Amino acid sequence: MGAAIDTGGGDKKSVNVDINIVPFIDLMSCLTAFLLVTAVWINIAQINIAPKGKNRDQQIKEDEKAILSVLVSDERIYIGATRVSGDDATKTVERGNNRPDEAVWAEYEEDLKKIKGEYFSDRTDIEVAAESHDLHVVKYQDLVSAMDHAIKVGFTDVGLTDPAGLSWRPTL
Amino acid sequence: MPVHVAGPRLYKSIKFQHLAKGGASSKKNMNIHLNLTPFVDMMTILVTFLLMVFSATGQILQAQKGLELPKADSKDVLQTAPVIVITNHEITYQGQLIATVDSVLHDDSPTLRIDALYERLQEAANHIADDVRIGKLSQNAKKSCDDMKNGLRPPPGAELCPLGLAIVQGDQTTDARLINKIVKTAKDAGFDNLLFAIKNK
Numbered sequence: 001m002g003a004a005i006d007t008g009g010g011d012k013k014s015v016n017v018d019i020n021i022v023p024f025i026d027l028m029s030c031l032t033a034f035l036l037v038t039a040v041w042i043n044i045a046q047i048n049i050a051p052k053g054k055n056r057d058q059q060i061k062e063d064e065k066a067i068l069s070v071l072v073s074d075e076r077i078y079i080g081a082t083r084v085s086g087d088d089a090t091k092t093v094e095r096g097n098n099r100p101d102e103a104v105w106a107e108y109e110e111d112l113k114k115i116k117g118e119y120f121s122d123r124t125d126i127e128v129a130a131e132s133h134d135l136h137v138v139k140y141q142d143l144v145s146a147m148d149h150a151i152k153v154g155f156t157d158v159g160l161t162d163p164a165g166l167s168w169r170p171t172l
Numbered sequence: 173m174p175v176h177v178a179g180p181r182l183y184k185s186i187k188f189q190h191l192a193k194g195g196a197s198s199k200k201n202m203n204i205h206l207n208l209t210p211f212v213d214m215m216t217i218l219v220t221f222l223l224m225v226f227s228a229t230g231q232i233l234q235a236q237k238g239l240e241l242p243k244a245d246s247k248d249v250l251q252t253a254p255v256i257v258i259t260n261h262e263i264t265y266q267g268q269l270i271a272t273v274d275s276v277l278h279d280d281s282p283t284l285r286i287d288a289l290y291e292r293l294q295e296a297a298n299h300i301a302d303d304v305r306i307g308k309l310s311q312n313a314k315k316s317c318d319d320m321k322n323g324l325r326p327p328p329g330a331e332l333c334p335l336g337l338a339i340v341q342g343d344q345t346t347d348a349r350l351i352n353k354i355v356k357t358a359k360d361a362g363f364d365n366l367l368f369a370i371k372n373k
Contacts, residue, residue, distance in 0.1 A: 021208060021212065024212070025208070025211070025212065025215070028212070028215040028216065028219055029215070031219050032215060032218055032219055032222065035219065035222035035223065035226060036222065038226070039222060039225060039226065043371065043372040044233055044241065044250055044369055044370070044371060044372075045244070045246050045247050045248055045249065045250065045369075045370055045371075045372055046246065046248050046249070046250045046339070046367040046368060046369055046370065047244060047246050047248070047367070047368040047370055048248065048332075048365065048366070048367055048368075049355075049366050049368060050364055050365060050366070051355045051356065051358065051359035051364055051366065072348070129352075130348030130349075130351070130352070132347055132348040132349045137347050137348075138347070138348040139344060139345050139346065139347070139348065140242055140258075140342050140343065140344055140345065140346040140347075140348060140350075140351055141242040141243070141344035141345070142348070143348050143351060144242040144243075144244050144344075144368060144370055145242070145244065147244075147368070148244035148245055148246055148370070151246060152245060156328075160351075160352075160355050160366075161352075162284060162352045162356065
């Protein structure tokens with residue numbers, strides 16, 4: 001790499017000098033090698049949940065508040081609430097018949113949004129459970145998707161429980 | 173074998189004068205400079221890119237064979253905590269085998285507790301509680317612990333109090349019953365704030 005330096009004074013000619021870029025290239029090579037070796041290509045994040053029974057939202061007494069519950073099974077997702085009158089707070093999202101997951105979770109999110117807007121606008125807690133059996137297995141991915149979409153809607157205090165521990169249970 | 177006269181040799185018989193002296197007409201030697209500018213440009217761009225994608229979360233979780241994390245949109249950054257790993261075949265805690273997946277799934281105990289994991293977690297919970305008691309924490313973690321004592325939740329993205337904090341790193345195809353048992357075991361052992369490791373979509 002070259003550069004022209006004006007020597008000043010009466011001399012009209014400038015002097016061509018070479019900037020030594022070898023140390024710069026050495027440094028760049030070392031840094032590139034280090035970063036390539038230590039790079040993490042998978043972006044890992046987290047979903048923060050609290051096992052039900054000791055939720056973080058403990059200011060409200062358990063027996064006085066309405067609780068929104070979600071039960072995930074391999075064929076349907078049931079959404080319902082305790083101490084809420086009206087059928088609008090109860091929804092069922094069908095998952096069977098090879099329905100694509102994107103459509104299922106989009107409908108689930110839409111239903112949660114409506115319920116939150118109408119009944120739980122000032123609340124952030126929700127409880128989620130998965131009904132899994134030997135022949136009807138619910139995968140961890142489905143449970144994570146249910147919690148992730150709930151967080152996106154605004155239910156940031158997700159409580160995870162087993163199906164028997166849900167405050168609201170669908171009538172099957 | 174008869175001795176032959178040596179044949180033509182490079183730079184002796186074949187002079188390559190046109191290469192060494194810059195063509196047949198020129199008598200002057202040429203100084204050839206390798207143009208390093210594109211190389212330096214490429215290196216600079218590569219280093220900038222790698223610095224941007226550099227992430228420290230790889231130190232918290234280790235890649236495991238047979239473990240594909242579930243995908244989600246959450247962007248919260250993981251923080252250091254005891255790690256429970258669930259692969260397709262086994263459950264490990266801090267790298268040590270706790271139980272096989274089959275044995276836990278076929279255990280019909282009504283308590284939904286994995287005893288070996290419970291013992292290890294309880295031990296870890298006592299150790300963490302001692303650390304918090306003697307103040308072996310960062311300033312942010314101390315603040316979060318104080319807030320937790322006062323019933324306040326830390327703001328989103330803030331460092332969480334290590335009390336009762338554990339990471340669950342499970343394969344996306346894991347049976348939800350297994351997750352229930354692990355969550356119940358963790359809760360019984362005092363870990364009531366779980367971080368589910370996920371892969372960003």
